[in-house]
Amino acid sequence: MHQVVIANRLTDGIVVFLGREPEWLEGLENCQPAQDAAQAEALLARGAAAEAEQFVVGPELIEVELREGVWVPVKMREAMRSRGPSVRSDLGKQAEN
Amino acid sequence: MYQYDEFDADFVQERAVQFGRQVEDRLAGKITEEQFRPLRLMNGLYLQLHAYMLRINVPYGCLNSTQMRKLAHIARVFDKGYGHLTTRQNMQFNWIKLSDMPAILLELASVEMHGIQSSGNCIRNITADEYAGSAADEIEDPRVYCEILRQWSSLHPEFSFLPRKFKIAVSGSDRDRAVIKAHDIGLRLHKNEAGEAGFEVFVGGGLGRTPFIGKSIRDFLPTQHVLSYCEAILRVYNQLGRRDNKYKARIKILVHEMGADVFGEKVEKEWAEIRETALELADSETARIRGFFAPPAHEKLDDDDSDLAGDPAFATWVEQQTAGHKKPGYTIVNVSCSPVGKPPGDISAAQMDGFADLADTYNFGEMRVTHNQNLVLTDVRKKDLLPLWQKLVTLGLATPNHGLISDTICCPGLDYCALANARSIPLAEKLSERFADQQKQKDIGEIYLNMSGCINACGHHHIGNIGIVGVDKKNSELYQLMLGGSAEEDASLGKILGRGFDEDGIVDAVECVINTYIELREAGEKFIETYRRVGPDPFKEKVYSAPA
Ligand code: SF4
Numbered sequence: 001m002h003q004v005v006i007a008n009r010l011t012d013g014i015v016v017f018l019g020r021e022p023e024w025l026e027g028l029e030n031c032q033p034a035q036d037a038a039q040a041e042a043l044l045a046r047g048a049a050a051e052a053e054q055f056v057v058g059p060e061l062i063e064v065e066l067r068e069g070v071w072v073p074v075k076m077r078e079a080m081r082s083r084g085p086s087v088r089s090d091l092g093k094q095a096e097n
Numbered sequence: 098m099y100q101y102d103e104f105d106a107d108f109v110q111e112r113a114v115q116f117g118r119q120v121e122d123r124l125a126g127k128i129t130e131e132q133f134r135p136l137r138l139m140n141g142l143y144l145q146l147h148a149y150m151l152r153i154n155v156p157y158g159c160l161n162s163t164q165m166r167k168l169a170h171i172a173r174v175f176d177k178g179y180g181h182l183t184t185r186q187n188m189q190f191n192w193i194k195l196s197d198m199p200a201i202l203l204e205l206a207s208v209e210m211h212g213i214q215s216s217g218n219c220i221r222n223i224t225a226d227e228y229a230g231s232a233a234d235e236i237e238d239p240r241v242y243c244e245i246l247r248q249w250s251s252l253h254p255e256f257s258f259l260p261r262k263f264k265i266a267v268s269g270s271d272r273d274r275a276v277i278k279a280h281d282i283g284l285r286l287h288k289n290e291a292g293e294a295g296f297e298v299f300v301g302g303g304l305g306r307t308p309f310i311g312k313s314i315r316d317f318l319p320t321q322h323v324l325s326y327c328e329a330i331l332r333v334y335n336q337l338g339r340r341d342n343k344y345k346a347r348i349k350i351l352v353h354e355m356g357a358d359v360f361g362e363k364v365e366k367e368w369a370e371i372r373e374t375a376l377e378l379a380d381s382e383t384a385r386i387r388g389f390f391a392p393p394a395h396e397k398l399d400d401d402d403s404d405l406a407g408d409p410a411f412a413t414w415v416e417q418q419t420a421g422h423k424k425p426g427y428t429i430v431n432v433s434c435s436p437v438g439k440p441p442g443d444i445s446a447a448q449m450d451g452f453a454d455l456a457d458t459y460n461f462g463e464m465r466v467t468h469n470q471n472l473v474l475t476d477v478r479k480k481d482l483l484p485l486w487q488k489l490v491t492l493g494l495a496t497p498n499h500g501l502i503s504d505t506i507c508c509p510g511l512d513y514c515a516l517a518n519a520r521s522i523p524l525a526e527k528l529s530e531r532f533a534d535q536q537k538q539k540d541i542g543e544i545y546l547n548m549s550g551c552i553n554a555c556g557h558h559h560i561g562n563i564g565i566v567g568v569d570k571k572n573s574e575l576y577q578l579m580l581g582g583s584a585e586e587d588a589s590l591g592k593i594l595g596r597g598f599d600e601d602g603i604v605d606a607v608e609c610v611i612n613t614y615i616e617l618r619e620a621g622e623k624f625i626e627t628y629r630r631v632g633p634d635p636f637k638e639k640v641y642s643a644p645a
Binding site: 008010011012013014015051053054057058074075076077080081084085086087088091 | 123124125126130144145146147148149177178179193194195196440443511512513517520522523526569572573574
């Protein structure tokens, strides 16, 4: 199972992801998911630390899978959070999809 | 419109400054999210799927043009250029930064607006008939009592931590445009045999997970007792409402479990104790508040409709969007914010600014937000309809679909809402496209199509003639179809027709329901009337006999 941490950034609420690379990312394109339970636990610990440092809110592990060479969340709700709304395609990150 | 006195203005300003400090504390790490969450919710700030969402109260749907321009400014400077009109007659912004909140609240306070009590287990924004003050069928202006109730319920110390949220609606006309029977308290102004105005009081209505139609517990409450009686209801609820289970905590469950008669008796008993206290409205106080809602300076006009023909598109719009006014020569104008193929209730900053200008030019500087996520101009001279329509066309606000199938009520659903199971906006877009043909819509006639992205029912699906609710079935969106709901005087709850559908399937199913209605209807029969006459079976048969 592949997992990343998802959260909202505290200052603006924007959805961010944490994989094995050092930074939080706004998209999953360059995210390297945890590949086992130990890696996932380490990611979640980093998420909790970022929450304690007031960088993010509500970090949690989510499952992702590779679809056509891109990591996407397995659950519909998290997929929506990663893509942006499916409406108003003139605005925001959904306009870039 | 009501105008803040010094106390109101100071209070809202102070709250803006206070919340500004709380935001700073949060950003500086002095308080945790757990500590901050109730504070932000008290100020109308939610954390949704993609960002923070700010809900701004529009008291009983009344806005002036200065306030609308301020909302446009907030949309433009602090959001992505648009806002969203909600079924509680409020405005929501979906892309607010926490760090901008102190500035936004000060901006709002400068025009007598805020988000206080737009969330939490308190008395929420009181809603009313959007035609209040102008409707031809009006008995008395409900805004007077809405404002009295607003002042009473704002920061009411006893009712700030109720078992659950609490919603009140007031109607002043024979026709219920305020959905009063789907509220915790619904108040219907009417006159008794002596010709005095009073309220019929409904309690325990509500939608959500366990929907109920409100029950009448008093036929006639003299208007001066409206506060003491509501206080008595709230006291009984506050004391006996369940706090152990969030899903059973609304007053509707209490009324249902106890029985409306027993609940009513308890209210009467409580009321007997408090009716002759300071809560009894003095005539002078009611008159003072009534003064804020004095009719605008209407001219003496002939009721001349001769200019309303001409351009067929204009004539169609006039026929569909205008409603009867008390004063000759004036009309009420419904302005659709549900254009075909677009999210219902979304309004851009440019539209807000443009509409504010139109309100200044044609409507004494005021406007209303409706629970149907549209706008209303209540006092337009009939002779101004043509230039008004031309400008609305330019603004993209002239869709002639009031009360027709493409004028849907639709909650934000999974596109924005953290509680959603399924998307609702794309469905509303597809359905309005499927039924876009004006002639077809006219032929279908008056019908209400409501949809929600989960059982919380912010999109009022239970009381749509056709209701749709999204559920999450094994990680995919499934839509259930309900028929037979009504939001009006004859309020009723829709019933699920059968198994659910995927996104394309539900659009086809709705079309099948409509075609079945057209086959079955008798002359002049509306959808809801046909449904009530024939029941669900003919619809079920057609919808489920089509290949899956
Ligand atoms: S009905 Fe559900 S999905 Fe729609 S806005 Fe309400 S909570 Fe969100």
